[in-house]
Amino acid sequence: MQEPLHGCIRQEQYKSYLVSVTGCLLLVLLYIGSLYIWCSTLPRDHPRVIKRRCASVILVSAVSPAFVKLWMYWADITVKQQVDKSLWELMGVCLKGIIPASTLPLLLITFFYLGPLVQSALDNPDGFAGELRSALDVQTWRLCMQDAEWIRNQVVAPVTEELVFRGAMLPMMVPCTGTTAAIFIAPLFFGVAHFHHIIEQLQLGKDRVSAIFLGSGVQFLYTTVFGVFAAFLFTRTGHIVGPILCHSFCNSQGLPDIGSALSHPQRSAVLFCYLSGFLLFLVLLFPLTDPFLYGARPVCSLAASQTLEC
Template sequence: MQLSMDCSCDLADGLKVVLAPRSWARCLTDMRWLRNQVIAPLTEELVFRACMLPMLAPCTGLGPAVFTCPLFFGVAHFHHIFEQLRFRQSSVGSIFLSAAFQFSYTAVFGAYTAFLFIRTGHLIGPVLCHSFCNYMGFPAVCAALEHPQRRPLLAGYALGVGLFLLLLQPLTDPKLYGSLPLCVLLERAGDSEAPLCS
Protein backbone atom coordinates (compact mmCIF):
# COMPACT_ATOMS: atom_id res chain seq x y z
CA MET A 1 0.00 0.00 0.00
CA GLN A 2 2.80 2.36 0.93
CA LEU A 3 4.51 1.65 -2.38
CA SER A 4 1.36 2.59 -4.27
CA MET A 5 1.33 5.96 -2.50
CA ASP A 6 5.00 6.57 -3.32
CA CYS A 7 4.92 5.32 -6.91
CA SER A 8 3.90 7.67 -9.70
CA CYS A 9 2.64 4.87 -11.98
CA ASP A 10 -0.97 3.76 -11.83
CA LEU A 11 -2.35 0.31 -11.11
CA ALA A 12 -2.84 -0.57 -14.78
CA ASP A 13 0.83 0.12 -15.57
CA GLY A 14 1.91 -1.96 -12.58
CA LEU A 15 -0.28 -4.88 -13.65
CA LYS A 16 1.09 -4.72 -17.20
CA VAL A 17 4.61 -5.13 -15.83
CA VAL A 18 3.68 -7.93 -13.41
CA LEU A 19 1.64 -9.89 -15.96
CA ALA A 20 4.11 -9.52 -18.84
CA PRO A 21 5.56 -12.86 -20.02
CA ARG A 22 9.06 -11.35 -20.00
CA SER A 23 8.68 -10.52 -16.31
CA TRP A 24 7.69 -14.12 -15.51
CA ALA A 25 10.50 -15.52 -17.66
CA ARG A 26 12.97 -13.38 -15.73
CA CYS A 27 11.56 -14.64 -12.41
CA LEU A 28 11.67 -18.29 -13.47
CA THR A 29 15.37 -18.02 -14.29
CA ASP A 30 16.25 -16.29 -11.01
CA MET A 31 17.29 -18.93 -8.45
CA ARG A 32 16.65 -16.63 -5.48
CA TRP A 33 13.10 -15.93 -6.70
CA LEU A 34 12.47 -19.65 -7.24
CA ARG A 35 13.78 -20.42 -3.76
CA ASN A 36 11.72 -17.72 -2.02
CA GLN A 37 8.49 -17.94 -4.01
CA VAL A 38 8.23 -21.61 -5.00
CA ILE A 39 10.63 -24.04 -3.33
CA ALA A 40 10.66 -22.71 0.25
CA PRO A 41 6.87 -22.25 0.53
CA LEU A 42 6.16 -25.65 -1.03
CA THR A 43 8.71 -27.64 1.00
CA GLU A 44 8.12 -25.84 4.30
CA GLU A 45 4.35 -26.16 4.10
CA LEU A 46 4.68 -29.79 3.03
CA VAL A 47 6.95 -30.60 5.99
CA PHE A 48 5.40 -28.47 8.73
CA ARG A 49 1.72 -28.50 7.75
CA ALA A 50 1.06 -31.62 5.66
CA CYS A 51 3.47 -33.98 7.48
CA MET A 52 4.19 -32.70 10.99
CA LEU A 53 0.75 -31.33 11.90
CA PRO A 54 -1.17 -34.59 11.21
CA MET A 55 1.44 -36.49 13.24
CA LEU A 56 1.28 -34.10 16.21
CA ALA A 57 -2.50 -33.65 16.31
CA PRO A 58 -3.44 -37.19 17.49
CA CYS A 59 -0.81 -36.96 20.25
CA THR A 60 -1.42 -33.43 21.53
CA GLY A 61 -4.89 -32.58 20.26
CA LEU A 62 -5.67 -30.15 17.49
CA GLY A 63 -5.30 -26.88 19.44
CA PRO A 64 -1.88 -27.62 20.93
CA ALA A 65 -0.65 -29.00 17.59
CA VAL A 66 -1.59 -25.73 15.86
CA PHE A 67 0.65 -23.85 18.30
CA THR A 68 3.42 -26.45 18.74
CA CYS A 69 4.14 -27.12 15.07
CA PRO A 70 4.91 -23.43 14.30
CA LEU A 71 7.58 -23.41 17.01
CA PHE A 72 9.53 -25.92 14.93
CA PHE A 73 8.80 -23.77 11.88
CA GLY A 74 10.22 -20.71 13.67
CA VAL A 75 13.36 -22.57 14.78
CA ALA A 76 13.88 -23.77 11.20
CA HIS A 77 14.53 -20.15 10.23
CA PHE A 78 17.44 -19.73 12.67
CA HIS A 79 19.93 -20.55 9.91
CA HIS A 80 19.83 -16.84 9.06
CA ILE A 81 21.75 -16.21 12.31
CA PHE A 82 24.70 -18.21 11.05
CA GLU A 83 24.76 -16.33 7.75
CA GLN A 84 24.73 -12.97 9.52
CA LEU A 85 27.35 -14.00 12.09
CA ARG A 86 29.57 -15.41 9.37
CA PHE A 87 29.50 -12.22 7.33
CA ARG A 88 29.33 -9.91 10.39
CA GLN A 89 26.45 -7.94 8.94
CA SER A 90 25.56 -6.44 12.36
CA SER A 91 26.52 -6.62 16.00
CA VAL A 92 25.93 -9.96 17.72
CA GLY A 93 23.22 -8.44 19.93
CA SER A 94 21.25 -7.00 17.03
CA ILE A 95 21.59 -10.28 15.09
CA PHE A 96 20.05 -12.22 17.99
CA LEU A 97 17.37 -9.58 18.54
CA SER A 98 16.50 -9.77 14.85
CA ALA A 99 16.41 -13.59 15.06
CA ALA A 100 14.07 -13.46 18.08
CA PHE A 101 11.75 -11.09 16.20
CA GLN A 102 11.85 -13.31 13.11
CA PHE A 103 11.15 -16.39 15.26
CA SER A 104 8.12 -14.61 16.74
CA TYR A 105 6.51 -13.61 13.48
CA THR A 106 7.32 -16.90 11.72
CA ALA A 107 5.73 -18.80 14.62
CA VAL A 108 2.59 -16.64 14.41
CA PHE A 109 2.55 -17.09 10.64
CA GLY A 110 3.01 -20.85 11.10
CA ALA A 111 -0.02 -20.96 13.41
CA TYR A 112 -2.03 -19.08 10.80
CA THR A 113 -1.06 -21.46 7.98
CA ALA A 114 -1.76 -24.44 10.26
CA PHE A 115 -5.21 -22.95 10.85
CA LEU A 116 -5.67 -22.59 7.07
CA PHE A 117 -4.57 -26.18 6.48
CA ILE A 118 -6.92 -27.58 9.11
CA ARG A 119 -9.91 -25.46 8.09
CA THR A 120 -9.60 -26.06 4.33
CA GLY A 121 -7.98 -29.49 4.26
CA HIS A 122 -5.80 -28.34 1.36
CA LEU A 123 -2.12 -27.45 1.16
CA ILE A 124 -2.44 -24.97 -1.72
CA GLY A 125 -3.83 -22.19 0.53
CA PRO A 126 -0.90 -22.23 2.97
CA VAL A 127 1.62 -22.54 0.09
CA LEU A 128 0.18 -19.55 -1.79
CA CYS A 129 -0.10 -17.53 1.41
CA HIS A 130 3.52 -18.37 2.29
CA SER A 131 4.72 -17.37 -1.17
CA PHE A 132 2.78 -14.10 -1.02
CA CYS A 133 4.18 -13.27 2.42
CA ASN A 134 7.73 -14.05 1.29
CA TYR A 135 7.21 -11.70 -1.65
CA MET A 136 5.70 -8.86 0.39
CA GLY A 137 7.95 -9.14 3.44
CA PHE A 138 7.13 -7.73 6.86
CA PRO A 139 5.07 -4.49 6.70
CA ALA A 140 7.17 -1.33 7.07
CA VAL A 141 5.17 -0.02 10.03
CA CYS A 142 7.89 2.39 11.23
CA ALA A 143 8.20 3.90 7.76
CA ALA A 144 4.41 4.21 7.60
CA LEU A 145 4.42 6.21 10.85
CA GLU A 146 6.83 8.72 9.30
CA HIS A 147 5.20 8.80 5.86
CA PRO A 148 3.79 12.19 4.72
CA GLN A 149 0.42 10.51 4.06
CA ARG A 150 0.47 8.45 7.24
CA ARG A 151 -3.23 8.86 8.09
CA PRO A 152 -4.62 7.23 4.93
CA LEU A 153 -1.78 4.71 5.03
CA LEU A 154 -2.49 3.68 8.63
CA ALA A 155 -6.22 3.69 7.87
CA GLY A 156 -5.49 1.27 5.01
CA TYR A 157 -3.47 -0.96 7.35
CA ALA A 158 -6.29 -0.88 9.94
CA LEU A 159 -8.88 -1.64 7.25
CA GLY A 160 -6.78 -4.58 6.02
CA VAL A 161 -6.41 -6.04 9.53
CA GLY A 162 -10.11 -5.52 10.21
CA LEU A 163 -11.19 -7.22 6.97
CA PHE A 164 -8.73 -10.06 7.61
CA LEU A 165 -10.23 -10.71 11.06
CA LEU A 166 -13.80 -10.30 9.81
CA LEU A 167 -13.41 -12.66 6.83
CA LEU A 168 -11.05 -15.26 8.33
CA GLN A 169 -13.75 -17.60 9.65
CA PRO A 170 -16.27 -17.34 6.77
CA LEU A 171 -13.67 -17.74 4.01
CA THR A 172 -12.12 -20.78 5.68
CA ASP A 173 -15.44 -22.44 6.52
CA PRO A 174 -14.84 -26.19 6.14
CA LYS A 175 -18.22 -26.55 4.39
CA LEU A 176 -16.70 -24.71 1.41
CA TYR A 177 -13.88 -27.25 1.03
CA GLY A 178 -15.44 -30.69 1.45
CA SER A 179 -13.91 -33.48 3.51
CA LEU A 180 -11.13 -32.41 5.86
CA PRO A 181 -8.56 -35.21 6.10
CA LEU A 182 -7.03 -34.09 9.41
CA CYS A 183 -10.43 -33.69 11.07
CA VAL A 184 -11.55 -37.11 9.81
CA LEU A 185 -8.33 -38.60 11.21
CA LEU A 186 -8.99 -37.05 14.63
CA GLU A 187 -12.64 -38.17 14.64
CA ARG A 188 -11.53 -41.75 13.95
CA ALA A 189 -9.06 -41.48 16.82
CA GLY A 190 -11.94 -40.47 19.09
CA ASP A 191 -10.83 -36.85 19.55
CA SER A 192 -13.96 -34.77 19.98
CA GLU A 193 -11.92 -31.55 20.22
CA ALA A 194 -12.72 -30.24 16.78
CA PRO A 195 -13.79 -26.57 17.02
CA LEU A 196 -11.38 -25.72 14.21
CA CYS A 197 -12.98 -28.43 12.07
CA SER A 198 -16.48 -26.99 12.19
Protein backbone atom coordinates in the same frame (compact mmCIF):
# COMPACT_ATOMS: atom_id res chain seq x y z
CA MET B 1 -8.71 -54.60 38.27
CA GLN B 2 -8.77 -51.40 36.18
CA GLU B 3 -5.28 -50.16 37.05
CA PRO B 4 -3.39 -52.32 34.50
CA LEU B 5 -5.78 -51.15 31.73
CA HIS B 6 -5.23 -47.49 32.56
CA GLY B 7 -1.50 -48.12 32.73
CA CYS B 8 -1.55 -49.67 29.25
CA ILE B 9 -3.54 -46.72 27.89
CA ARG B 10 -1.06 -44.25 29.35
CA GLN B 11 1.83 -46.29 27.97
CA GLU B 12 0.27 -46.27 24.50
CA GLN B 13 -0.26 -42.49 24.72
CA TYR B 14 3.36 -41.93 25.71
CA LYS B 15 4.47 -44.12 22.82
CA SER B 16 2.31 -42.14 20.40
CA TYR B 17 3.65 -38.81 21.75
CA LEU B 18 7.23 -40.04 21.55
CA VAL B 19 6.86 -41.29 17.99
CA SER B 20 5.17 -38.06 16.85
CA VAL B 21 7.63 -35.66 18.50
CA THR B 22 10.61 -37.73 17.36
CA GLY B 23 9.28 -37.76 13.80
CA CYS B 24 8.85 -33.96 13.81
CA LEU B 25 12.33 -33.39 15.26
CA LEU B 26 13.93 -35.71 12.72
CA LEU B 27 12.20 -33.85 9.89
CA VAL B 28 13.48 -30.51 11.21
CA LEU B 29 17.03 -31.83 11.56
CA LEU B 30 16.90 -33.42 8.12
CA TYR B 31 15.55 -30.27 6.47
CA ILE B 32 18.09 -27.94 8.12
CA GLY B 33 20.93 -30.43 7.89
CA SER B 34 20.40 -30.80 4.14
CA LEU B 35 21.30 -27.12 3.74
CA TYR B 36 24.78 -27.69 5.17
CA ILE B 37 25.88 -30.85 3.39
CA TRP B 38 27.46 -28.68 0.71
CA CYS B 39 30.86 -27.37 1.72
CA SER B 40 31.22 -23.87 0.35
CA THR B 41 32.65 -20.50 1.32
CA LEU B 42 30.18 -18.69 -0.93
CA PRO B 43 27.36 -16.62 0.62
CA ARG B 44 23.87 -18.13 0.90
CA ASP B 45 22.49 -15.91 -1.90
CA HIS B 46 25.07 -17.02 -4.46
CA PRO B 47 23.25 -18.79 -7.36
CA ARG B 48 25.38 -21.93 -6.96
CA VAL B 49 24.58 -22.20 -3.25
CA ILE B 50 20.90 -21.53 -3.89
CA LYS B 51 20.66 -24.27 -6.52
CA ARG B 52 22.39 -26.84 -4.32
CA ARG B 53 20.27 -26.02 -1.30
CA CYS B 54 17.07 -26.07 -3.35
CA ALA B 55 17.98 -29.55 -4.56
CA SER B 56 18.54 -30.65 -0.95
CA VAL B 57 15.23 -29.40 0.46
CA ILE B 58 13.30 -30.70 -2.55
CA LEU B 59 14.72 -34.14 -1.78
CA VAL B 60 13.77 -33.83 1.90
CA SER B 61 10.22 -32.77 1.05
CA ALA B 62 10.02 -35.70 -1.39
CA VAL B 63 10.83 -38.18 1.39
CA SER B 64 8.61 -36.49 3.99
CA PRO B 65 5.60 -38.66 3.03
CA ALA B 66 7.69 -41.68 4.01
CA PHE B 67 8.04 -40.17 7.50
CA VAL B 68 4.26 -39.85 7.77
CA LYS B 69 3.79 -43.40 6.52
CA LEU B 70 6.29 -44.78 9.04
CA TRP B 71 4.67 -42.73 11.78
CA MET B 72 1.25 -44.17 10.91
CA TYR B 73 2.75 -47.65 11.13
CA TRP B 74 4.61 -47.17 14.43
CA ALA B 75 1.76 -45.25 16.07
CA ASP B 76 -0.81 -47.72 14.67
CA ILE B 77 -2.99 -44.83 13.56
CA THR B 78 -5.04 -46.61 10.90
CA VAL B 79 -6.24 -49.32 13.27
CA LYS B 80 -6.85 -47.19 16.32
CA GLN B 81 -8.68 -44.32 14.69
CA GLN B 82 -10.15 -45.97 11.62
CA VAL B 83 -8.62 -43.42 9.26
CA ASP B 84 -9.73 -44.24 5.72
CA LYS B 85 -7.93 -41.35 4.02
CA SER B 86 -4.91 -41.80 1.80
CA LEU B 87 -1.47 -40.58 2.82
CA TRP B 88 -1.65 -37.72 0.29
CA GLU B 89 -5.06 -36.61 1.55
CA LEU B 90 -3.73 -36.48 5.12
CA MET B 91 -0.92 -34.25 3.84
CA GLY B 92 -3.40 -31.95 2.10
CA VAL B 93 -2.59 -33.00 -1.45
CA CYS B 94 -5.93 -33.55 -3.21
CA LEU B 95 -7.96 -32.14 -6.10
CA LYS B 96 -11.39 -31.92 -4.49
CA GLY B 97 -12.04 -28.33 -3.44
CA ILE B 98 -8.78 -27.16 -5.01
CA ILE B 99 -10.27 -23.97 -6.53
CA PRO B 100 -11.56 -22.41 -3.29
CA ALA B 101 -8.46 -23.72 -1.49
CA SER B 102 -6.28 -21.86 -4.01
CA THR B 103 -8.18 -18.57 -4.08
CA LEU B 104 -9.89 -17.83 -0.76
CA PRO B 105 -6.82 -18.06 1.53
CA LEU B 106 -4.90 -15.89 -0.94
CA LEU B 107 -7.73 -13.35 -0.89
CA LEU B 108 -7.61 -13.41 2.90
CA ILE B 109 -3.89 -12.67 3.11
CA THR B 110 -4.32 -9.95 0.47
CA PHE B 111 -6.68 -8.15 2.84
CA PHE B 112 -4.01 -8.37 5.54
CA TYR B 113 -1.54 -6.66 3.18
CA LEU B 114 -4.04 -4.10 1.91
CA GLY B 115 -2.13 -1.23 3.53
CA PRO B 116 1.29 -2.10 2.02
CA LEU B 117 -0.29 -2.79 -1.37
CA VAL B 118 -2.06 0.57 -1.45
CA GLN B 119 1.09 2.30 -0.23
CA SER B 120 3.09 0.69 -3.02
CA ALA B 121 0.50 1.81 -5.58
CA LEU B 122 0.57 5.38 -4.25
CA ASP B 123 4.36 5.41 -4.56
CA ASN B 124 4.18 4.17 -8.15
CA PRO B 125 4.23 7.09 -10.66
CA ASP B 126 1.58 5.27 -12.71
CA GLY B 127 -0.58 4.51 -9.67
CA PHE B 128 -2.73 1.40 -9.39
CA ALA B 129 -2.68 0.87 -13.16
CA GLY B 130 1.11 0.75 -13.09
CA GLU B 131 1.12 -1.80 -10.28
CA LEU B 132 -1.36 -3.97 -12.17
CA ARG B 133 0.62 -3.77 -15.41
CA SER B 134 3.78 -4.70 -13.52
CA ALA B 135 2.07 -7.69 -11.89
CA LEU B 136 0.79 -8.95 -15.27
CA ASP B 137 3.89 -8.16 -17.33
CA VAL B 138 5.12 -11.33 -19.04
CA GLN B 139 8.68 -10.05 -19.37
CA THR B 140 8.87 -9.38 -15.64
CA TRP B 141 7.74 -12.92 -14.87
CA ARG B 142 10.24 -14.28 -17.39
CA LEU B 143 13.07 -12.47 -15.64
CA CYS B 144 11.86 -13.73 -12.27
CA MET B 145 11.94 -17.32 -13.48
CA GLN B 146 15.59 -16.83 -14.41
CA ASP B 147 16.48 -15.48 -10.96
CA ALA B 148 17.66 -18.23 -8.60
CA GLU B 149 16.95 -16.14 -5.50
CA TRP B 150 13.38 -15.43 -6.64
CA ILE B 151 12.75 -19.12 -7.36
CA ARG B 152 14.07 -20.04 -3.92
CA ASN B 153 11.96 -17.46 -2.06
CA GLN B 154 8.76 -17.69 -4.06
CA VAL B 155 8.63 -21.31 -5.18
CA VAL B 156 11.01 -23.78 -3.54
CA ALA B 157 10.88 -22.47 0.05
CA PRO B 158 7.06 -22.18 0.22
CA VAL B 159 6.44 -25.58 -1.38
CA THR B 160 9.04 -27.57 0.56
CA GLU B 161 8.52 -25.85 3.92
CA GLU B 162 4.75 -26.23 3.79
CA LEU B 163 4.95 -29.88 2.77
CA VAL B 164 7.37 -30.64 5.60
CA PHE B 165 6.26 -28.32 8.40
CA ARG B 166 2.51 -28.42 7.73
CA GLY B 167 1.70 -31.37 5.47
CA ALA B 168 3.91 -33.87 7.29
CA MET B 169 4.09 -32.52 10.84
CA LEU B 170 0.46 -31.62 11.53
CA PRO B 171 -0.88 -35.13 10.87
CA MET B 172 1.70 -36.41 13.35
CA MET B 173 0.81 -33.82 15.99
CA VAL B 174 -3.00 -33.80 15.83
CA PRO B 175 -3.58 -37.28 17.35
CA CYS B 176 -1.44 -36.33 20.36
CA THR B 177 -2.53 -32.77 21.02
CA GLY B 178 -5.80 -32.26 19.19
CA THR B 179 -6.32 -29.90 16.28
CA THR B 180 -6.37 -26.60 18.18
CA ALA B 181 -3.23 -27.28 20.21
CA ALA B 182 -1.38 -28.59 17.14
CA ILE B 183 -2.04 -25.30 15.36
CA PHE B 184 0.01 -23.54 18.03
CA ILE B 185 2.58 -26.23 18.86
CA ALA B 186 3.66 -27.45 15.40
CA PRO B 187 4.70 -23.93 14.21
CA LEU B 188 7.30 -23.82 16.98
CA PHE B 189 9.30 -26.38 14.97
CA PHE B 190 9.02 -24.03 11.99
CA GLY B 191 10.18 -21.03 14.00
CA VAL B 192 13.10 -22.85 15.61
CA ALA B 193 14.19 -24.15 12.20
CA HIS B 194 15.02 -20.58 11.16
CA PHE B 195 17.62 -20.22 13.91
CA HIS B 196 20.14 -21.80 11.57
CA HIS B 197 20.56 -18.33 10.00
CA ILE B 198 22.52 -17.40 13.15
CA ILE B 199 25.35 -19.69 12.01
CA GLU B 200 25.61 -18.01 8.62
CA GLN B 201 25.49 -14.50 10.07
CA LEU B 202 28.14 -15.29 12.66
CA GLN B 203 30.39 -16.67 9.93
CA LEU B 204 29.99 -13.49 7.90
CA GLY B 205 30.73 -11.35 10.97
CA LYS B 206 29.00 -8.28 9.54
CA ASP B 207 26.89 -7.55 12.63
CA ARG B 208 27.41 -7.62 16.37
CA VAL B 209 26.51 -10.87 18.10
CA SER B 210 23.74 -9.15 20.09
CA ALA B 211 22.21 -7.76 16.88
CA ILE B 212 22.34 -11.18 15.23
CA PHE B 213 20.55 -12.86 18.13
CA LEU B 214 18.01 -10.05 18.35
CA GLY B 215 17.27 -10.33 14.63
CA SER B 216 16.93 -14.11 14.91
CA GLY B 217 14.53 -13.66 17.83
CA VAL B 218 12.36 -11.35 15.75
CA GLN B 219 12.51 -13.81 12.86
CA PHE B 220 11.48 -16.64 15.18
CA LEU B 221 8.50 -14.56 16.31
CA TYR B 222 7.11 -13.70 12.89
CA THR B 223 7.84 -17.10 11.34
CA THR B 224 6.03 -18.76 14.26
CA VAL B 225 3.06 -16.39 13.90
CA PHE B 226 2.89 -17.15 10.19
CA GLY B 227 3.23 -20.84 11.02
CA VAL B 228 0.14 -20.61 13.24
CA PHE B 229 -1.79 -18.98 10.40
CA ALA B 230 -0.60 -21.60 7.88
CA ALA B 231 -1.45 -24.45 10.27
CA PHE B 232 -4.88 -22.89 10.82
CA LEU B 233 -5.44 -22.78 7.05
CA PHE B 234 -4.30 -26.36 6.66
CA THR B 235 -6.58 -27.78 9.35
CA ARG B 236 -9.57 -25.66 8.32
CA THR B 237 -9.34 -26.27 4.56
CA GLY B 238 -7.71 -29.70 4.44
CA HIS B 239 -5.45 -28.48 1.62
CA ILE B 240 -1.76 -27.64 1.47
CA VAL B 241 -2.10 -25.35 -1.57
CA GLY B 242 -3.52 -22.44 0.47
CA PRO B 243 -0.59 -22.30 2.91
CA ILE B 244 1.86 -22.61 0.00
CA LEU B 245 0.36 -19.68 -1.93
CA CYS B 246 0.07 -17.51 1.20
CA HIS B 247 3.66 -18.36 2.12
CA SER B 248 4.86 -17.31 -1.32
CA PHE B 249 2.83 -14.09 -1.18
CA CYS B 250 4.17 -13.19 2.27
CA ASN B 251 7.74 -13.86 1.12
CA SER B 252 7.20 -11.45 -1.77
CA GLN B 253 5.83 -8.72 0.50
CA GLY B 254 7.93 -9.08 3.63
CA LEU B 255 6.85 -7.58 6.94
CA PRO B 256 4.50 -4.56 6.71
CA ASP B 257 6.60 -1.40 7.12
CA ILE B 258 4.61 0.61 9.65
CA GLY B 259 7.43 3.13 9.99
CA SER B 260 7.26 4.18 6.34
CA ALA B 261 3.47 4.33 6.56
CA LEU B 262 3.68 6.78 9.46
CA SER B 263 5.99 9.06 7.48
CA HIS B 264 4.13 8.74 4.17
CA PRO B 265 2.89 12.00 2.53
CA GLN B 266 -0.61 10.48 2.41
CA ARG B 267 -0.33 9.02 5.88
CA SER B 268 -4.03 9.15 6.76
CA ALA B 269 -5.11 7.22 3.67
CA VAL B 270 -2.32 4.66 4.04
CA LEU B 271 -2.97 4.07 7.73
CA PHE B 272 -6.70 3.77 7.03
CA CYS B 273 -5.92 1.00 4.51
CA TYR B 274 -3.60 -0.71 7.02
CA LEU B 275 -6.34 -0.71 9.66
CA SER B 276 -9.14 -1.60 7.24
CA GLY B 277 -7.16 -4.47 5.78
CA PHE B 278 -6.33 -5.89 9.21
CA LEU B 279 -9.96 -5.64 10.35
CA LEU B 280 -11.17 -7.31 7.14
CA PHE B 281 -8.64 -10.08 7.72
CA LEU B 282 -9.96 -10.68 11.24
CA VAL B 283 -13.63 -10.48 10.25
CA LEU B 284 -13.26 -12.82 7.27
CA LEU B 285 -10.76 -15.24 8.86
CA PHE B 286 -13.35 -17.83 9.84
CA PRO B 287 -15.94 -17.27 7.06
CA LEU B 288 -13.35 -17.64 4.27
CA THR B 289 -11.88 -20.75 5.89
CA ASP B 290 -15.21 -22.40 6.67
CA PRO B 291 -14.70 -26.15 6.09
CA PHE B 292 -18.07 -26.22 4.31
CA LEU B 293 -16.36 -24.48 1.36
CA TYR B 294 -13.64 -27.11 1.03
CA GLY B 295 -15.16 -30.48 1.85
CA ALA B 296 -13.57 -33.05 4.13
CA ARG B 297 -10.68 -32.26 6.46
CA PRO B 298 -8.66 -35.50 6.56
CA VAL B 299 -6.18 -34.33 9.19
CA CYS B 300 -9.08 -33.51 11.50
CA SER B 301 -10.15 -37.16 11.42
CA LEU B 302 -6.95 -37.98 13.31
CA ALA B 303 -8.06 -36.07 16.41
CA ALA B 304 -8.88 -38.26 19.39
CA SER B 305 -12.14 -36.37 20.02
CA GLN B 306 -13.49 -35.83 16.52
CA THR B 307 -16.86 -34.55 17.72
CA LEU B 308 -15.11 -31.60 19.34
CA GLU B 309 -12.28 -31.10 16.85
CA CYS B 310 -14.26 -31.49 13.61
